[in-house]
Amino acid sequence: RKEVEQDPGPFNVPEGATVAFNCTYSNSASQSFFWYRQDCRKEPKLLMSVYSSGNEDGRFTAQLNRASQYISLLIRDSKLSDSATYLCVVELSASKIIFGSGTRLSIRP
Amino acid sequence: NAGVTQTPKFQVLKTGQSMTLQCAQDMNHEYMSWYRQDPGMGLRLIHYSVGAGITDQGEVPNGYNVSRSTTEDFPLRLLSAAPSQTSVYFCASSYNREEQYFGPGTRLTVT
Numbered sequence: 001r002k003e004v005e006q007d008p009g010p011f012n013v014p015e016g017a018t019v020a021f022n023c024t025y026s027n028s029a030s031q032s033f034f035w036y037r038q039d040c041r042k043e044p045k046l047l048m049s050v051y052s053s054g055n056e057d058g059r060f061t062a063q064l065n066r067a068s069q070y071i072s073l074l075i076r077d078s079k080l081s082d083s084a085t086y087l088c089v090v091e092l093s094a095s096k097i098i099f100g101s102g103t104r105l106s107i108r109p
Numbered sequence: 110n111a112g113v114t115q116t117p118k119f120q121v122l123k124t125g126q127s128m129t130l131q132c133a134q135d136m137n138h139e140y141m142s143w144y145r146q147d148p149g150m151g152l153r154l155i156h157y158s159v160g161a162g163i164t165d166q167g168e169v170p171n172g173y174n175v176s177r178s179t180t181e182d183f184p185l186r187l188l189s190a191a192p193s194q195t196s197v198y199f200c201a202s203s204y205n206r207e208e209q210y211f212g213p214g215t216r217l218t219v220t
Contacts, residue, residue, distance in 0.1 A: 004151065032206070043199055043211035044152070087151065091206065094140075094159060095167055099151030 001026055003098045004090050010104040017078050021103045023088030024070045032091040033064055033071050037084045038102065044087055047073075075105075083107045110135050115200050115212035122190040122219045130185040130215050132200030138210075140203045141183040142167070143175065145196040146214075152199065158183055190219045 006023045013019050025033075033050035048055055050062040050071050061074040071090075075082055088100035116131045134141065142157035154167030158177040172194060174186040183202075187194060195218050201209040 008149075034208075043213055044209075045211070046208045049207060094157060094206065095154070095165055097142075097154055097167075097206070099144075099153070101149055101151045 003027060004088055004100040006086075006088050006100040006103045008101060008103060010106050012106045012108060013078060015078060015080060015107055015109055017107075018074065018076050019078055019105065020072060020074045021086060021088075021105075022070050022072050023090075023100055023103075024068075025088075025090045025098070026069070027090070027092055028066075028069060030069075030090045030092050033062075034089040034091075035060075035062055035071075035073050036087040036089055036099075038087055039084050044099075047086070078105075078107050080107050080109065112136065113200055113202055113210050113212035115198075115215050117215060118213065119216050120218070122187070122217065124191060124219060126190050128187050128190070130187070130198055130200075130217075132183045132185065132212060133181050134183075134202040134210070135181065136202060136204075136210065137180060138202035138204050139180065140206055141177065142201050142209070143173070143183070143185045144199045144201065145169065145194075146199060147196050155185065155198075187217075192219045195219045 035047040036044040037047045038044040055062045059076045085102040113134045139160045143155040144152040156175040158164045198215045200212040203209040
């Protein structure tokens with residue numbers, strides 16, 4: 001089993017739709033969780049950290065479920081500019097930072 | 110601020126050649142790291158550093174060396190390039206590992 005698993009997609013949704021991704025992790029000792037966004041042939045950029053209490057930033061909401069060992073990302077009122085690959089990141093320690101392989105999202109007009 | 114810079118952007122090597130990928134940051138971050146990204150896989154941590162003079166191995170360190178003589182610079186050295194090292198290499202820096210700032214990447218092809 002992979003340490004961090006994401007549905008690769010692609011998710012193809014119309015503008016204005018709500019879309020959600022999940023990411024599961026295998027190590028219950030995982031300490032920190034993040035969502036990064038990566039545009040085609042560009043570097044990853046932090047979208048948001050995921051806290052135990054959840055985290056909301058505008059149209060984006062991230063949740064952590066430690067009991068079931070997954071994190072989620074919800075995007076409301078999606079825009080064309082949201083088209084990207086979304087990377088789930090789980091950190092166990094300084095030497096153990098695991099990136100998921102990413103979920104591709106494509107927003108159509 | 111330039112952020113994190115990497116050179117070169119592209120590189121083609123022959124098997125057995127060595128080279129150094131350069132990485133520099135101007136944000137005074139203590140933590141720096143090197144990743145490789147291959148198709149269908151997540152970024153994998155090669156080496157990291159928590160400050161000048163301190164480096165350690167990540168998940169896939171074999172075939173790579175690093176050094177950290179200054180806070181700003183964190184070069185990655187390929188000792189004897191192999192086709193399996195064909196990848197996109199990203200350098201990153203952060204203040205506390207909460208948010209990592211990535212460089213634009215180096216696309217390396219080993220023939």
